[in-house]
Amino acid sequence: MRSIDIHAHSTPQSYVKATRDGKEWHGLKPGQLPIAPRASWNPEQRIRDMDSLGVDVHVVSTGSPFYFYDRDIEVTKASSRECNDEVHQMTVDHPTRFAGLGTLPMQDVNAAVAELERCMTQLGFKGAMIDDHVNGKQYDEPEFEPFWNAAEEMGAMLLIHQRPSQASVRHRTTRYHLPNTIGNLVDRAVTFASFVFGGVMERHPDLRVCLSHAGGYTCYGIGRMDRGWQVRSEARIHIDKPPSAYLSRFWYDCLTHSEEALRYVIDTVGVDRVVFGTDWPADMAIDWSPAWILGLESLTQDEKDAILWKNLETLLNI
Numbered sequence: 001m002r003s004i005d006i007h008a009h010s011t012p013q014s015y016v017k018a019t020r021d022g023k024e025w026h027g028l029k030p031g032q033l034p035i036a037p038r039a040s041w042n043p044e045q046r047i048r049d050m051d052s053l054g055v056d057v058h059v060v061s062t063g064s065p066f067y068f069y070d071r072d073i074e075v076t077k078a079s080s081r082e083c084n085d086e087v088h089q090m091t092v093d094h095p096t097r098f099a100g101l102g103t104l105p106m107q108d109v110n111a112a113v114a115e116l117e118r119c120m121t122q123l124g125f126k127g128a129m130i131d132d133h134v135n136g137k138q139y140d141e142p143e144f145e146p147f148w149n150a151a152e153e154m155g156a157m158l159l160i161h162q163r164p165s166q167a168s169v170r171h172r173t174t175r176y177h178l179p180n181t182i183g184n185l186v187d188r189a190v191t192f193a194s195f196v197f198g199g200v201m202e203r204h205p206d207l208r209v210c211l212s213h214a215g216g217y218t219c220y221g222i223g224r225m226d227r228g229w230q231v232r233s234e235a236r237i238h239i240d241k242p243p244s245a246y247l248s249r250f251w252y253d254c255l256t257h258s259e260e261a262l263r264y265v266i267d268t269v270g271v272d273r274v275v276f277g278t279d280w281p282a283d284m285a286i287d288w289s290p291a292w293i294l295g296l297e298s299l300t301q302d303e304k305d306a307i308l309w310k311n312l313e314t315l316l317n318i
């Protein structure tokens with residue numbers, strides 16, 4: 001048995017060091033972004049934690065606070081390269097324990113394509129992690145078409161993951177950690193809908209998209225999206241199939257913190273579309289993550305194997 005975690009972040013060690021030295025990092029002031037306790041660990045310390053959890057491989061993504069989509073493009077190009085080079089070094093030093101996902105300057109589609117190409121062809125990455133939107137622009141905007149073309153052609157897996165400070169829910173409330181506990185799930189459903197209703201998945205049949213946090217409220221809300229498609233002409237502009245027909249075009253991590261919800265996701269999208277993702281090293285991560293999956297009574301052993309490693313082993317060639 002193996003376990004391969006597609007939802008595992010890193011904080012650039014160069015940022016951690018800059019903070020300790022009291023220096024700026026690509027315009028960030030020392031300590032401007034808080035660092036979770038485990039996030040400052042070096043790769044060897046991280047591997048020891050993976051060993052204690054029983055996790056074999058982290059598909060490492062630089063944390064979303066480092067997207068920098070709202071910065072000057074030259075700053076973001078430079079910070080993205082530095083983050084990606086650091087993750088690449090982790091995969092070089094520990095090729096059996098780490099694989100890479102890039103971070104990209106999505107505010108400039110040409111620059112994003114160029115960095116994705118560098119990640120895929122020179123750094124050996126498996127894809128990239130991107131936000132649910134780019135400074136408020138949704139992914140059905142025509143300007144993103146060249147990016148989907150490129151990602152599709154390169155076979156890049158795109159892990160969709162919010163930047164916490166940009167959660168849609170924050171317009172109503174920022175209390176009680178709701179932008180994370182609810183906001184991620186709301187944004188993921190909007191992202192699914194933008195990809196599907198906007199015709200992105202229809203135009204790009206080989207595009208690989210993994211929705212973190214199990215796709216948020218996507219599965220629970222799909223009946224209502226289908227109903228809207230049936231009764232409203234504006235919902236049918238780009239697609240001649242109901243949204244539910246596209247559910248199994250995406251992958252979904254297992255990060256539900258609820259056995260019943262995970263069972264529902266599996267039954268809705270198919271177990272071959274559900275992958276292991278834990279949100280290491282965040283406080284919202286799954287504790288003892290492989291043990292949690294293995295202990296779920298409503299999943300068969302075959303389903304547990306598919307989620308823990310088999311699906312990602314095949315999909316990402318890990």
Ligand SMILES: [Zn+2]
Nearest residue numbers: 007009161279
């Ligand atoms: Zn995360």
